[in-house]
Each structure stands twice: as C-alpha cells, then as structure tokens.
Amino acid sequence: MARPLTPLWLTAPSRFITLKRPTARLGLLLLAILLAASLTALASPGPPPVSHDPAQRANDEADVVLYESIVAGVRGGGDYYAVTAEALRTGNYPLRPFVTFRLPTLALIQATLPRQVTVALLYLLAAAVMIAWFIRLRGAFARPPPLAIALVLLAGGMVAFIQPELASFHEVWAGLLIALSLALRRPERWVEAVAVGMVAMLIRETAALYVGIMAVLAFAEGRRREALGWGAAIAVFTVVVAFHAHAVAQVVRPIDPASPGWAGMLGFGFFVKTMTLSTALNLAPMRLAAPLVGLALFGWASWNDALALRALTIFAGYAALLGLFGRIDTFYWGLMIAPTILTGLAFAPDGLRDLVAAALDKRKIIVTRLMR
Template structure:
C-alpha cells in the first residue's frame, strides 16, 4: 500500500518520497539521520578558513617549506601580473613556482594558461566585472530553471538567495585568481541550461570549465555518461567532443611545461590526503555562506541540502547528485588540508537543495507515520 501525497509546499511536483510505503519511508528517515551524522564528522576535520593569508603552498614537503608569506593566492596573482607585463605564461609560471618552492612536475602541477591569460588581457576591474557577470548569470539561470518547479515567489526567492550563499567566495574579488572560483559557476550554469535536445550551451560551459580547471573533466564525463545511458546519442557525442578538445589542449600544455622544466625541478608529493567525508563537508561549509554560522549548524544544513537534492524528482537533480558525490569522493580521498578551494567547484549549487528538502521531509515523515488500514467487509446476501 502506498501513502497519499499532501498538498505542495514549495515544489509543484511530487518528491521521490511521495507515496512511499511506510517501511521504506522509515528506512529513509534512518538514512537521513545517518547522513546528518556523517556531515557532523566535519567538526573533527581540519580545514583552513578561506582567507588571503591562510593558505599554504600545495605539495610542498615539510622539510622544504615555502618562503614566509607565500600563499596560493599570491602565487596565482604573481603569475597574472607577470603575463600582464608581457612575459610568456609558461616562463612566468615556472619561475614563480620555483621561487615559491612549488613543484613543477608532473605537468598538471602548473595550471592551464586560460585563466591567467584572460585576466592578464583585461584590467583587474574588468576581470572582476566578468566574474561578477558570470555569478549573476548563474543565479538568474537557476531562478529561471526553478520557476516552473516551485509554488511561488517565496521558494523561488529563497532558492536564488541560496545560490548567492553558494557563491559566497566567488563574489569576493580577492579570490578571482582561483581557478575553481570560475569553474564552479560554469558547471552550475551548464547544469541549469541543459535540456533534452538542448545541450550545446551546456557542453560549451562544461568545456570552458575544463579549460580553466582540469578537474572539471569529472563533471563533463558524468554528463556524457548520463547522456549515453538515456539514449541521447547526439548529446553524448557533444560531451565526448568537448573531452577530445580538452585532451588536445592538455597535450599541448604538457609539451609546453616540459620546455620550461628541468631535472632539478620539484616533483609533486602526490594527492593522497585521505581526510574523509567530513573533510569535504568542512571545506564546502567554509567555502560558502555557511561559513557565517557555527560549524555544527552548517553541517546539518549541508546534510539537509543533500537530502533535498535526493528528494527532487528531476533528471537535473540526479545529475547534480552524481556530481556532488564524485567531487566529495575526490576531495575526501585526495585533497589535503590546504586545498580548501577544491570544494568551490560544487558550492554554487549545493545549498539549493534546502528548498527541495521542505517537501521531501514532509512526504517522508508523512509516509513513515501513515497508519491507514484496509478493512474488508464481507457482504452476505
């Protein structure tokens, strides 16, 4: 027997939990509690706060520490300034990383030149304005995307504010040199505009994200996988074409890095932080508007948001969940405590799930408490 769905609160359509059998709903509540408990493990996880003076050089051995005052923010800003002054990108990047005791090997220890070259070609004011326009475009795209899904202006306005909260760090001009600050909104924008049969803009935004930050490849691969499993062959080819273009660019990048590095240059110690899921939650909370509330509350809100994405019955939600899970696994296994900005690639959308969680929790609790019985009456004539 299945339960009835109550009247819509914030979502027009039913959630995944609407009409769920009571036994399954009770299991769902238990899983939700476990999700919240997993998020609370962030209370014991490391993670620097995202400020200009708190970073540390990535992949630097303890015995060969970076110079005092050296941060990732300073590194990327110095590279942009060098390119703006007329120096070739790869020469500037290699020399700056040597001076900061950063590794230059393997080749992806040096970022792709896309962001630095674009920022160097613009004045700082124009570069910050471009980032602001990207963030505003992301907010408007998601408001437009959710308009037909919500019951009125209140949930729609809250959804827009939650996107703003997710872009908390992205809207700070001081972090504009971080590659994830640009790649994250591009991925969010790609998800917002993708529709069946209308995928070209989504692919273009995904490719742009990859050309700025290599880890965006994970998002594009996920989107290609979904397109293939759903039988969207042309869309699948579009995502694969984006990956092929990125592979060619990456090959040229590897060659260019080889020309400016030598046998004495430092080699990365690798990415094997193994910090766990709580670490991802910690980084996601301090890299979003949740940084303004206590960590315990931020962890619970993030867990509720993830639950909301599970509740929303829509193909976009399924894709978003896969993206969140993939990057959560990547950060949990590979990121170190100085890599807080890795989470910025998922934070623009993460908190929107709170809107979906309202109806989802109501439906789940209602299903778990359902006490209806079927009474069979025999009629004797």
C-alpha cells in the same frame, strides 16, 4: 495510491511521496546516517585560519598571490610557461607532475584585459548564473516566497565568487561555469551546456569530472547524441592537456620538487568542511553548518526532477574526489560545486514532510465480502 498531501513549497510532490512505510523508514535511517556523517566535519582537518591582516596576505592567500604574479608576468611580455615555472620555484611550489601548472587559458585572458574588465566579467558571469537558475527554479516552487528563499540560498553558495581579490583563482571561474552549464542543460537543448562545460575544463582541469558525469548520465538515459557531445568536449580537452604537458616538460628541471601526491584520504567530513568554508555557512558554527550540508544533499534528493538527480550525482562525484584525494591545502576544490549545493535546503521541507508521513503511515486495506 498517492497520499493526499499538498506540497508545502514545491509545485509537485517530492520524490518520497509514494514510498511504502518500510522503505520510508529506511530512508529516515539513511538521513540520520547522513547527518551523523556530516558531523564528522567537526573532527576533520582544515586550513589554518586567515589572519585578515593585509600585511599577511602573502601567507593568507598564497595561491591567489601566485596566480596574480603569473598574470603580471605574462602581461609584461613573458612566456606563460617560463613565467609560471619561475613563480612556482620562487614560492616553493612543486613543479612535477605537469598538473601542478594550471592551463594557461585564464592567465592569458586576464593578461590581455584591464583588471577592472576582468572583475566586471566575473560579476556578469555570477549574474548569469543567478538568472539561469531563477529560470530553472521558478517552475519548481508554488509561490514566490519559497523561490526567493531558494535564490537567497543560491547567493549564499556564491559569496566567494563575487570577491574581486579572487578573480585570478581558477576554481572561482570554473565553479560558476559548472553552475551555469548545469542550469542551461535541457534534454532538448544541451549544446550550450556542453560548450560552457568545455570552457570550465579549459580553465580548471578538475571540471572534467563534471563533464564526464554529464556524459555518463546522458548515455545512461539513452541520449546518444548528447553523450557524444560531452564526449567530444572531453576529447578536445584531452588534446589540449597533451600539448600543455609537452609545454610544461620544456621548462621543468630534473631538480625541481615534485608534488607529495593527492591521496589525502580525509573522508566525507573533509568534503563537508570544504562546503562550509566555500559558502555562507562559513559564518555559522561548524556544529550547525555541517548538518546543514547533509540536509542540503537530502533536499536535492527530494526534488522529483531529472536536474536534481544530475546535481546530486555531481555533488557525490566531487565529494568522492575531495574525500579520497583532497589535501588540507586543496580544500578550495570545493568551490567547483559550491554555488548550487545550498539550494537543496529549499527542497528539504517537502522531502522531510513526505518521508516522515510515509514512515508513519498506518493505512490498512479492508476487504469486504458481499453475500448474495
């Protein structure tokens, strides 16, 4: 029997509304463990603080400067792979394995466009993400104020994505494209989502994790045609990467340095820290920002919608990627999922109220025997 609890913010009850008391108490325990695990971000290593001194930009934003120099070299008529190899050597970056070279997609596009047009396209993409998520979220909330809060939280996850100085950063574009693809995906309309997801992969290879998760979920739900669509995108990406690896091999020398590897094993706390650094939570003290990341994940688990489960699975996949393979200097991988993660806080009030109510439920079934 469903509990007669009116949703607080949502149009429909949360996922926890029908839990039995033992299960709900277990849910509260898991939530407490999640929040406690989030606090491990306080002890997790992070990148050195940014000085905000324009004279120190080469140190504060070394990767951005690297990508800008590559775009400038290609715009000047240079071959992408030769220009990139020289830029990596000049900056003392590793050149092996081939994944240390970004795919040429973004650099080639930016080299053909004036910088003002590139920045305008970045703003248009960010606006498209906001509109797409407004369309997806407006049916989830019962009143305009909670919807507005959800959109503010979405904007809070996108603060790093509207900075013109980061327009050459591959994760900025790929993260927005992943957010757009996820919002566009519907059971009856998935072609657009697949197309956008493939573009994200061609800009930043780590977007393949998103596409792979979407393919697996489609297959698990019995949506074979959609799963084949995501699989076809991965196949195209695989061919592109093979050509990319061959091109890199032509410019790399045997004496060029190799990457130290990606077995960072920095744990869940590092994932949480990357989320705080990649969103508006960077403005809050870590002891407050870290549990808010955990609460945002709980909020996504609360929303009783297939989109929420997809989003939560994607967050879990990138949390594993960052926790197992991320290094201190690759914290920006968190940008791949930063745009949407904070929106989960808008679902948390209903989920928390329903979970607590279920855990405290003391209803009893009374059986009355009638004698005739």
